[in-house]
Amino acid sequence: MQNDLMTELTRRGFINQCSNMDAVADLLNNGHLVAYLGSDPTADSLHVGHLVPVMMMRWLQKYGHKPIALVGGATGRIGDPSGRDKGRPVLTDEVLAKNLDGLKKSFSKFLRFGDAESDALMVDNYDWMRGYSHLDFLAQYGMDFTVPRMLSMESVKKRLDNGMTFLEFNYMTFQAVDFLTLFQEHNCSLQLCGADQWGNAIMGVELIRKKMGKEAFVLSTALITDANGNKIGKSAGNAVWVNEDKTSPYEYYQYFRNISDDLVEKFLKIFTEIPLDEIEKLSKLQGAELNEAKKILAFAATEIAHGTDAARDAANAAAALFAGGGADANLPTVEIAMTGDMKILDFLVAIGMFDSKSEARRNVDQGGIQIDGNKITDKEFVVAVADEHMVQKGKKTFLRVVKK
Numbered sequence: 001m002q003n004d005l006m007t008e009l010t011r012r013g014f015i016n017q018c019s020n021m022d023a024v025a026d027l028l029n030n031g032h033l034v035a036y037l038g039s040d041p042t043a044d045s046l047h048v049g050h051l052v053p054v055m056m057m058r059w060l061q062k063y064g065h066k067p068i069a070l071v072g073g074a075t076g077r078i079g080d081p082s083g084r085d086k087g088r089p090v091l092t093d094e095v096l097a098k099n100l101d102g103l104k105k106s107f108s109k110f111l112r113f114g115d116a117e118s119d120a121l122m123v124d125n126y127d128w129m130r131g132y133s134h135l136d137f138l139a140q141y142g143m144d145f146t147v148p149r150m151l152s153m154e155s156v157k158k159r160l161d162n163g164m165t166f167l168e169f170n171y172m173t174f175q176a177v178d179f180l181t182l183f184q185e186h187n188c189s190l191q192l193c194g195a196d197q198w199g200n201a202i203m204g205v206e207l208i209r210k211k212m213g214k215e216a217f218v219l220s221t222a223l224i225t226d227a228n229g230n231k232i233g234k235s236a237g238n239a240v241w242v243n244e245d246k247t248s249p250y251e252y253y254q255y256f257r258n259i260s261d262d263l264v265e266k267f268l269k270i271f272t273e274i275p276l277d278e279i280e281k282l283s284k285l286q287g288a289e290l291n292e293a294k295k296i297l298a299f300a301a302t303e304i305a306h307g308t309d310a311a312r313d314a315a316n317a318a319a320a321l322f323a324g325g326g327a328d329a330n331l332p333t334v335e336i337a338m339t340g341d342m343k344i345l346d347f348l349v350a351i352g353m354f355d356s357k358s359e360a361r362r363n364v365d366q367g368g369i370q371i372d373g374n375k376i377t378d379k380e381f382v383v384a385v386a387d388e389h390m391v392q393k394g395k396k397t398f399l400r401v402v403k404k
Helices: 004-011 021-029 048-062 093-110 134-144 147-151 171-186 195-212 249-257 261-271 276-283 289-306 308-322 344-350 357-365
Strands: 015-018 034-039 066-071 121-124 190-194 217-221 333-336 369-371 374-376 388-393 397-403
Touching: 004 021, 004 048, 015 195, 021 217, 034 048, 034 171, 048 066, 048 093, 048 190, 048 217, 048 261, 066 093, 066 171, 093 121, 093 289, 134 171, 134 195, 171 195, 190 195, 195 217, 249 289, 249 308, 261 276, 261 289, 276 289, 289 308, 344 357, 344 369, 357 369
Parallel strands: 034 066, 034 190, 066 121, 190 217, 333 397
Antiparallel strands: 015 217, 369 374, 369 388, 388 397
């Protein structure tokens, strides 16, 4: 028997797999549930690809349950091998500290933190992992993990032919100990994760059963992909960041405004809190009317991540731009110290639109760049000094450039 929350999560398409659906439904029916979601500090912000389980945590909190956001100060020093064909770079303490602060800011956009029973809690697994020596860890947990079981995990099998290190091999044991620690200290009985984290999360369930003789559970969500079917993520180069210093509210709005038609219903259900009966009506719109549904989606998603004022500003900026009303102050803006005219390739790199002149040249050659409404196809074109330029890449990316 499912309660209202499980029905909501199911109908919205959050649930990919559950270790024991009936038991989790019973927990939700019978009282207060504590659930956690982990995120390693490989960047200083969450991105849209992370948000499916984050939004599930948000729904859990709305129904009175307690979310725990775990930031991986310890696991971030190892690097999760899941879904990768090479190891992650080792991060310095300085970078880790910066990234941890950014993740805390991201989580705070979606969850309510505080001291009340259903207020979210933020923890760092480095706080307990740094207390173990290598011998201590092996003595306490070494007999609880078997090599054949660890080798059976997809995250391991995919890396064996690419030189998986002993460091990475330990990752799943750390994640399992995280779950056990939260189970013991916070009565946390449910781990939420993306579909690619299933194997690591199940190891925690098994460890709790061995150490405590009790059952804990895992609930995974589907992965969000881009128009080409690629997982949205930093390493894939297609990340849309949550923190506004990495992706502006306008760009965040535009991402949802410009999704493909076939994703509108799915994204309305996952990334907004619009009631399901309204989503059903919006998803039936066709042709030009479907653009109105996209605007509603973009506003609602941006409002959750950045607030009502920022969502309204982004919507107004988009309307002004695409209605031919000219540049809007809410468009992404960069300042540049132009002491003289600049060649187009140097200009595009200087304003951060491209990382290299070769990438900029390719876009110019393909006719993908406009300056102040004029298509630029000559790589020797010179951009004149002006107080302001409007730069467009492709059909959907705009940047307002102002002179310092």
